[in-house]
Amino acid sequence: MSSPEIASLSWGQMKVKGCSTTYKDCKVWPGGSRTWDWRETGTNVTGKSCKSIKGLRGVLQRKQEKMSLYEFKTGGGEKNSWVVWRGVQPADLEEVVKKGVKTLVIGRGMSEALQVPPSTVDYLKKNGIDVLVLQTEKAVEEYNALAARGVKVGGVFHSTC
16 A cells, blocks of 8 residues: 555645545555544643743743743734643554554644654654654655655644644
């Protein structure tokens, strides 16, 4: 089976060739695709519009979990902040790994807010899988190029922040 082409990508929407579903975040592998539901594994991105970046940084400093603060402007020019916990975990990738992929592409989001901890990359390498971690638009381009060459490639893609 070949890896399906990602037919389109825009903020918050992805389409996989041959699939009628429009995904926000998705997993793809040779012969299939499905929604990537972060709640299944505890990978969280909690978004919050915040007037006081200073106050949000104070919250981050008091938390024990590994978190990062990202600031960006939306298309409308308003400032937003996102607090990102944990990042992509091995559990997010297990389903795709079990499909026998040789390369796995991870799309970190349009603004690269989604983190990929070293332990996740190590998990893939220990399983003999090449890994590419990229901004989502670049990740989709690379994934599609690999799929077109017949590489047994899988991916997980975040289509917003």
